[in-house]
Amino acid sequence: MESADNLQQLRALLEWQIELGATDAIGDVPVDRFAMVAPDEQTSAKPASAANGTVVPSPAVAGGSTPDPIEEAEAAAGAVKTLEELQSALADYPHCELRLGARNLVFADGNPGAKVMIIGEAPGRDEDVQGRPFVGRAGQLLDKMLAAIGLSRQSFEPDTSVYITNVLPWRPPQNRDPTLEEIGMMLPFMRRHVALADPDLVVLMGNISCQAALGRRGITRLRGTWTQAYGKPALPMFHPAYLLRNPAAKREAWADLLEIRTYGGQQ
Numbered sequence: 001m002e003s004a005d006n007l008q009q010l011r012a013l014l015e016w017q018i019e020l021g022a023t024d025a026i027g028d029v030p031v032d033r034f035a036m037v038a039p040d041e042q043t044s045a046k047p048a049s050a051a052n053g054t055v056v057p058s059p060a061v062a063g064g065s066t067p068d069p070i071e072e073a074e075a076a077a078g079a080v081k082t083l084e085e086l087q088s089a090l091a092d093y094p095h096c097e098l099r100l101g102a103r104n105l106v107f108a109d110g111n112p113g114a115k116v117m118i119i120g121e122a123p124g125r126d127e128d129v130q131g132r133p134f135v136g137r138a139g140q141l142l143d144k145m146l147a148a149i150g151l152s153r154q155s156f157e158p159d160t161s162v163y164i165t166n167v168l169p170w171r172p173p174q175n176r177d178p179t180l181e182e183i184g185m186m187l188p189f190m191r192r193h194v195a196l197a198d199p200d201l202v203v204l205m206g207n208i209s210c211q212a213a214l215g216r217r218g219i220t221r222l223r224g225t226w227t228q229a230y231g232k233p234a235l236p237m238f239h240p241a242y243l244l245r246n247p248a249a250k251r252e253a254w255a256d257l258l259e260i261r262t263y264g265g266q267q
Contacts, residue, residue, distance in 0.1 A: 067095075069095035069096075070188065073188040076089045076188075076189075077089060077192040078192065080192060082196065083196050083197065086193060086196060087107045089189070090105060090107065093189075095185055096182060096185050096186070098171070098173075098182060101171075102170035103129060103131075104128055104129070104130070105131070105169045105170060106123040106127050106128065106132060106166060106171070107165065108133065108164060108165040109132045109135075109163075109164045109165075110163045110164045111156055111158070111162070112163050112196075112197050113156075113161070113163075114158055116161075116163070116200070116201060116202075116203065117164075117197055117199035117201070118134075118142075118162055118165070118202075119202055119203065119204055119212075120167070120205045120206060121166060121178070121207070121209055122172055122175075123169070124136050124138070124171065124241075125171070127166075127171065128170075133164050133166050134164055134240070138239065138240035138241040141240040141243060142164075142240045145240065146257075148257060149260060150261070163199060165190075167183060167208055167209055167212045168186055169186070177207075178208055183208070190213075190230070194230035194231070194232060195231070199232060200233070200263075201232055201235065202233075202235075203234070203235055203236075203260065204235065205236075205237050205238070206238070206239030209239075210222055214236075219236060219237075219239075223236045224255060226263075233263070235259055235263075237256045238256075
């Protein structure tokens with residue numbers, strides 16, 4: 001007899017396949033499409049992780065015959081000059097397997113000329129369907145939080161608008177946390193994204209955003225303390241999804257929102 005945990009996991013896997021559009025089961029044995037890579041990709045260099053958990057580029061491969069995913073990401077990101085070109089470069093980047101299971105590339109939303117840039121973690125189901133970040137329940141809460149300090153993603157004024165994106169542009173299966181390798185491949189694009197948008201400050205929402213920008217997690221310790229990320233003043237904050245699960249943390253989130261409003265008013 002299957003345990004309750006196993007049944008819940010199997011149901012989650014089935015729901016995820018249905019979201020991807022699967023309607024019929026073909027064959028007696030399940031096929032892992034993510035494992036079906038070309039022979040020359042099976043030996044691709046993998047990004048390494050440093051002892052402190054940050055992602056570092058893989059060493060050069062002898063002879064240079066096998067592409068390095070991070071080096072290619074850095075080259076692709078460095079070659080773009082506009083946000084539109086950056087979005088196209090992400091769409092054309094072949095090494096992140098998350099793109100194989102996602103419906104849409106989720107690039108950004110809001111005003112790219114805003115003084116405040118919010119960097120979340122990765123798209124969820126609603127974001128994957130609509131192709132926009134923060135549009136589910138967490139996104140609705142984020143809009144209310146921003147409205148409380150006079151900001152809106154619909155505004156075209158730099159002082160009252162926000163620009164919103166995620167570390168990863170594709171939804172991970174079952175909304176799992178991104179791996180260090182996936183974060184490492186996206187970091188060059190994220191750095192270029194911030195440079196092109198050129199906000200006055202960035203808000204790092206959640207552990208994954210802090211992992212990418214600061215090389216460490218622990219949002220309950222990091223939140224509320226100003227730091228530097230991507231060459232900009234940065235404030236770590238609880239992710240709205242965390243606040244939905246832990247309403248008592250909204251007091252700290254409100255204090256962080258006031259920090260953003262105060263900092264923006266000083267510029």
